[in-house]
Amino acid sequence: MKLRIAVEGLGACAGCEIAILDLHEELVSLLQDLEIDYAPILIDRKSLKENVDVLLLSGSVRNEHDAEEAVRLSEKAKITIALGSCASFGGIPGLANLYATRELLERVYLTTESTDNKEKILPSEEVPPIEKIIKPLKDWVKITYDLPGCPPQPKLIKEMFQMLLNGKPVTLSKKTVCDECDLKREEKKITRILRWGEGELESGRCLLEQGYFCAGPATRAGCEAKCLAVLMPCRGCMGPPENVTDQGAKMVSAIASVAAIDEKSGVDPEQLATMFKDVVGSLYRFTLPSSIISRRVSEGKKR
């Protein structure tokens, strides 16, 4: 009996679907035991007719249609897996939680530089209403497993399929990206915070120690630190490590604890904090909706 799979992208970019294709030849052998019943972009079938064993949902729930689809489709599957960082944590679209809905709509439909909308119309007929905030998929439907990554590593997708075929739970690495990174660690003392492109990049040495913000220490392993292998700092797309709920809080703690650690270094911690330009965007690039605070709030409501 083949394992019946359905794949759907909600507020998605299709990167997760392409990641499945990136299994290349390995997909061919997996397809001996998998039957993909419904997967827009990959398969030309217009709707899901019968129930499946596994539903892979990618993308964020951005509008009411996404929410309805998520509920409708997961009712047709024995288990639902959140595929990719958007589904697992909210992903990059989650950063929209920093803005009020009105601000988002006005920017998209009124104030973007190439938009010509003199009547200042905000569409409401063909376009499904926007959800007020992005929440991770697990807040909408029952999610059995997360397979994070932006996009998820094809290797991890393959392992997921293999675990499912063997009736085993889908497990992820308990380690952090630092475990898979080959850059040399000398001493964790941060005396400056640089933006990508600033300063002199030294190959072979830990990027965080050089002053580049790297989310590796607070990011789950599994990606084989491919970004670090080409000296790109980790952006945290695999989400928080096993024991961590809020990725940003831990990264703040880690960096701040070793920032200007040598009182003699003459670096002022307040100064270092101002060097760090986009704190929320860097710390919660993929995980804002699943973090503790999860969105921007407004002060000033007096009861």
Place this chain on the structure above:
Amino acid sequence: MSTLENSWRRSDLKSEPKVGVYICHCGTNIAGVIDVEALRAYTEGLPNVAVAKTYTYMCSEPGQQLIKKDIREKKLNRIIVAACTPSLHEPTFRKVLEEESLSPYLFEMANIREQNTWVHIQTPKEALELAKDQVRIALARAEKLEELHPKEVKIGRNALIIGGGIAGISAALDLANAGFNVHLIEKSPTIGGRMAQLDKTFPTMDCSSCILTPKMVEAGRHPNIKLITYAEVKDVKGYIGNFKVKVLKKPRYVDEKKCTGCDECTKVCPVEVPDEFNAGLSWRKAIYIPFPQAVPPAYVLDDKNCLGLTPLACAKCKEVCEPEAISYDQYPTEINLDVDTIIVASGYEPYNPVFDEEYNYGVYKNVLTALEMERMLNAAGPTSGRIVRPSDLKQPKRIVYVQCVGSRNERRNVYCSRICCMYAAKQARQLKEKHPDMEVYVFYIDVRAFGKGFEEFYEKTCREYGVQFIRGRIAEINEDPETKNLAVKAEDTLLGRPVELEADIVVLSVGITPSQDTKAIQNVLKIPVGADGFFLEAHPKLRPVDTTVDGIFVCGTSAGPKDIPDTVSQARAAASGATALMATGRYLIQPYFATVDEPLCGGCGICVPLCPFNAITLEERLAKINEALCKGCGVCAAACPATAIKANHFTNEQIISQIESALSR
């Protein structure tokens, strides 16, 4: 102490938490503000609470028995006492649990007195609500508490003492006489320290050398004391019972065992440098003995001032040395020691007034520090005990003392140096003894004559010896370019009028400052230094010779200004502390240490530089924590980006449960 490991029952923890909550009336301290019965009733309704009782005084014997009975009969496995602060009675109640074979770490207190009823007297309703929250918070934590076991460490019988002054010597003798092995390390070529430079000591007017040298000799030849002089401690690793010490010994170029002290070498040495022992007032040769009674009784060749050893420039001293004690073929040697306890007795430095422009020390020849005057007074000093003016070597007729130089001063050191009032009185008396006609004035802010016999000494110095104490600060000192006399302007604040004097010598009563070695030793031992620069004791009242590092003690002037009796008291106290550790042979470390959950650790290394006690190392991509070094501060656990470090007894789960419970009303 009982062997705790074996006596605790573990079976209770496998079952659900069964909590006993005991609310103390504390007489009317608590019951007079909140309705303890209402608190009890509320508690009874909380989940997992098997017993909720109140009692007038929980810390009393019947109160404790109440808990013990319930543990036995109701098989309780968590105990909460809502009463005073844990700082007061946590140990009391922990013992109660231990006596019923329950782990003392399954106990929690709710501070409903110091942090509730005593500070919210006017708002009893809110105080009751707060007490309910406090009990609920304690309950949430108690449910997550774990049975922890203190770690036992073996302690041997070897002590290291850093510093060979009167403090180091006193501590060494006490330990050696008790049968322990002592390594006494001293930076200079001889032990004796500052006390050897003193002439007489207040208030007994004992000759300092006479009371010091017998102790020096005793220390030098005690079978249990190994003296390592001209040496410094360079590195210390490890922990109590297991210190690994690296000592670097400088080459003396003289064999300590062969040197007879005949002094022939100094006669032929062509180099003359200022003599540190005589406070720079006389000369010594490059090969020298610091003072005749030095221990070890050997000469030393100062290779910094010698004309040259590689290549040999002079070599005259070796030629005349009959016992053939001199050898230029010596090098710095590294000595490795394994010790169990360490006592720091590294001493002080006198304040250097060279930057105090108002006194012109170093510019005007006749302005001296008290140490320089002390050497002048000494019969073995630079002038054989004659008092002379440095400018013309004539006998002075009028000497003025300036008190509090470098002390009690916002721009210099804020603290009082404790010894200057007394040593000024002492020196003034000695001057009058030598020259009854001499006029001696002491300009002071306060006279601090606090010790045993001090007040009487001071009074007698004024009345019988005629030393004049004037309360007022010196505003100006001006030197007459021809006579080199010093015109002193001051104010007599008791009489309310200005004073102008022409003095032959002005003596600056310089205070005590931390020695340069303090910073170096701090880096090596990682013991804290206070804001004033002296070593910080664990508790200023109750633990004056302990440091926060177990097994390391501190005593004498390295911990703050003090006189000889207090120095000796502290040194002997430190020896007693070290004895208490070494005599039992074992030590229990509080189990608050942190542990690494290795499957979660990615080896980022963030924790490593954070630990103030160097307890964490990175080995093959895994953080490793030395439980004996870890003090349980939790800084690493808070910083770990993978939450891979568990801070025992203050775990994330426990703290988060407390936060959630606090906000769950």
Place this chain on the structure above:
Amino acid sequence: MPETFEPYVVGFLCNWCGYAGADLAGTSRIQYPPNLRAIRLMCSGRVDPTFILTALKRGADGVLVVGCHPGDCHYINGNLRTERRIVFLKKMLSDLGLDYRRVRLEWISAGEGEKFATVVKEFVEEIRELGPNPIEGNANET
């Protein structure tokens, strides 16, 4: 007439200084408002930003962290670690729309009972001015 809002403040006090200072305020019977719920830690350096965020998420109107004065930390420099974390955390909280004054770091020694009471009084008043925690029940307006 609007009801006055009673701020709910969660405190993290270090065992050697902050907690002892609070005890001293008690022993000296110095009164202060009953708005504080204190949690004892061994060192202010144990304070993980996750704790502060959790407290704020759960509805704490203010969070007070109390440690030893720099130079006096029982564990040498744990308090400096928390100082740095809170500097960065405040920046993050501002970016998330929270008033950073809801988190306050104070150095209070074991001998400063009076200061402890004063700080609690002042902080409670400051939070009263700021208003209740905006996180719960806050939704983006359309």
